[in-house]
Amino acid sequence: MTNLWMDIKHADVITVMGGNAAEAHPCGFKWVVEAKAHNNAKLIVVDPRFTRTASVADLYCPIRQGTDIAFLSGVAKYLLDNDKLQHRYVSAYTNAGYVVREGYDFQDGLFTGYDADKRDYDKTTWDYEIGPDGYAVVDETMQHPRCVMQLLKKHVSIYTPEMVEKICGSPKETFLKVCELMATTAAPERTMASLYALGWTHHSKGSQNIRSMCVVQTLLGNIGMLGGGMQALRGHSNIQGLTDIGLMSNLIPGYLNIPVEKEPDYASYIAKRQFKPLRPGQTSYWQNYNKFFVSFQKAMWGDKATKENDWAYDYLPKLDVPTYDVLRGFELAKQGKMTGYVIQGFNPLMSFPNRAKMTEAFSKMKFIVVMDPLKTETARFWENHGEYNDVDPTKIQTEVFELPTTLFVEEEGSLSNSSRWLQWHWQAQDAPGECRSDIEIMSEIFLRIRNAYKKDGGAFPDAIVNLKWDYAIAESPTPTELARELNGYTVAPTPDLNGTIIPAGKQVDGFAQLKDDGTTACGCWIYSGCYTEKGNTMARRDNTDPGDRGIAPNWAFAWPANRRVLYNRASCDPEGRPWSEKKKLIEWNGKQWIGFDVPDYGVTVAPDKGVGPFILNQEGVARLWTRGLMRDGPFPTHYEPFESPVANLAFPRIKGAPASRIFKDDLADLGDAKDFPYAATSYRLTEHFHGWTKHARINAILQPEAFVEISEELAKEKGIAKGSWVRVWSKRGSLKAKALVTKRIKPLICDGKPVHVVGIPQHWGFMGLTKKGWHPNSLTPVVGDANTETPEFKAWLVNIEPTTPPSDAVA
């Protein structure tokens, strides 16, 4: 989230699109209800299904899954055509006036530089024109034919309301009502909050779905504002923490990068990341990258990371491919190239696409280790469960280690939520049986591996034997010890910002004190401030909220620097006055920035210095145009899902998303609309939390059995009765479930033809207390987003027919 949960109550318009907040985030959704009840907010829901969120919406607009970019580009066009922009915001705080270098073009759905064989772009032409002063050229009038504003107008020009209706199946009148309501927030005192979740990310162009709303929100001046923002609603209580702490194959903590092969030494690595300002006087905060990186290396390898050895740069792995994401991982396993897998707290047999491929991959591995508090399907992938898991155990030789772990209530520690809050929690009860914490299990594994390397040596044992491991009990580091390490500390005496020397061995106050000279260590720079000399700020529980802003600065700790609303400098006009007194977050008092939140800006930097509010960006402004930072284009573009019931109406020659990676076998495993005419999507239900709560009795009572949702029209066409058994199948697999026939799913009319949606909730499997069932991932295709490789779970093709119950089922 750019803002925080409580902030939603200040919104005037709330758009839930690419998510179903009432269903998947019922507790956080209270702030939407609050905004409606006490701020007279209007709630817009755009979704293929009339959801639980839609049931309390003021305006519901249907959309075919996978067409969000067409819809939102249509909104952007509406705003531009009707002059519904926050003008001063757009001219002062965005790159609308930046001139793009010559040579850039967009033809037939492709940007310049496309290489069809590599499915990738040469992004050279996507950058700004650089002037003789070394800075980006800006036309403040925004009239230059190559300036971002003009390029944007041209880029979205095809998304007329008629085109949106054809592509998305959203009725033109309803679409225009959505546009009109969103447009009201161009007024500086009105804001719109965009709430989204996996309904946007689970697509082959997931990142660009989000980008297209960023464009809308930026044109409306809603970023950095109270009650505005882009609100990514995270799906697990600590999934924010997962990305923060860098649990991706290409990241290290704090959104720093794992080096790639082309960066053989530290100099070549850091040269690409210490971004210099693209405009005079801009902050370009990533110029401090070296401080965060060196401090991370010191936290990892202590004395062994020295200036002489490039801060142990050689100890880090160097990626030979862009990412070792899960799709690549299981492709490698299928090919017999990845032979072991440690699974910590998730259930890949159910959670990853194409169950048949997953089973094949697991069956070829030598071993898997499953660390989980529950009996997961993954741990039993080899076990025959009749129709539900029809495998032959005698043919599977994979060794499976199940290590029972503690649940969150059985341990203390911190969770990072969508609001970027690090909240400490305390142990509530002891774990049953032989369960041990993930920390203890990983520590024991590490210590054994280290001993093996110490004893036997190896090709390159340094990174492992030199790892800093000075916890009081080596086998069981405490969450407090780890939190202190994440916060960072001084390794040697070092001056703070005022020149006062901080002695060695002190917790730092925040990342501003981190150094690139080896005098500080910090496990995750953005978490710096979570455990200072004053103590554990994550454990704070003071909900005092001055000004009723929903800020409550002394409740837990929010990264970065306890800042609750990111980019909050943009809540003021260029002179430093709040756009709206009612929505004041900070203001310039003539000497410094003061207010309810920690300013996202130099505290004493005067407004007339012309420093932009987006201090992390080299430009200092928000990017309507992203240069080469996204793999699949500087503007979002409508591409159909890899399996789509209709051709791409905007760019008929393009199939799928041109820059998304797809492996050969997975490409061959795609079906087409002739055999699989219906548009399927998968999602969660309120009654369950992923695959966990099917193990809990009450949840099992509340939603006991798998079902699929279809329209009355499709049910009639196929002769399917309410509550009867149906079979749903794709090119990759088949499942059975009960039919839930509903008015809440209606055929969408796309280009004059009806598209039927088949909705498949995802909570059932062959373990647990609920009735046995199938996960929709028995059917889903193996293709991911071009930037993140997040699988396309939300849009693919199936067929459906009435069927007989599974042999063990109650009719």
Add this chain to the structure above:
Amino acid sequence: MADYSSLDIRQRSASTETPPEIRRQVEVAKLIDVSKCIGCKACQSACEEWNDLRDDIGVNTGTYQNPHDLTPKSWTLMRFTEYENPETNNLEWLIRKDGCMHCTEPGCLKACPSPGAIVQYSNGIVDFIEENCIGCGYCVKGCPFNIPRISQTDHKAYKCTLCSDRVAVGQAPACAKACPTGSIMFGTKQAMIEQAETRVEDLKSRGFAHAGLYDPAGVGGTHVMYVLHHADQPSLYAGLPNDPKISPLVAFWKGGAKVFGLAAMGFAAVAGFFHYVTAGPNEVVPEEEEEAVEYDEAKRRETGDEARPH
């Protein structure tokens, strides 16, 4: 045994003694704002948790509604209705939390032949005292909302207690505590009525011209009330009665016949006792039952109330 030893009891089934008058509690109410409800079933979950009940794990019958009906172990239930509004052409997903309404004039209590099996406290809560229940099912017939359920295990009647145990110590009912959107509110009846007024005003401003409070006069008002977008058509909400009334049979039994009844009661009690010890719990003869139902339905048709849920 619940008798008038509690100063808070205002009414007691099949009892003629004068209830104690020295203490009066303020009337409480639960207000369920259907327009804020997202149907998450946190209330159902909280109800099972607090009352330590675990219903059976069922099957899906093509609806979000689970369990499929109120049961002796499921005292509250979200009922889901898909409604296409002919005026706006909008689809509406009306989700109503069903459960005991805690009527001011409880049909169940009036119908109950077993002394002290059903009581009403002075705060308005209607409670079943299972140890006095004889499982006759008259409460089911007496209820205009079709709420009580008789357990096949112990032959006793069960329903929502409005968490009388929590309310007695100043806590809100478990469902209200658990509701994430504030759709379920709890307080004095007066405060809930005032709260409802602001909600109705908001709904009217959003185009629901017939928004209103459901606090039906036919049962003297209720201590569970709804804010409805369509207060002119309660039956849209999974058959919420448009104009609930105590069954005329029950009204007759407790009303006009009362003078006669009182005289007969002494005899009945003695006879009943002998019947109970010799023949076991009372059972309604099928013909009587049929007759009563027919009479009931005829009366219902007269009053135009066809929305009784089944």
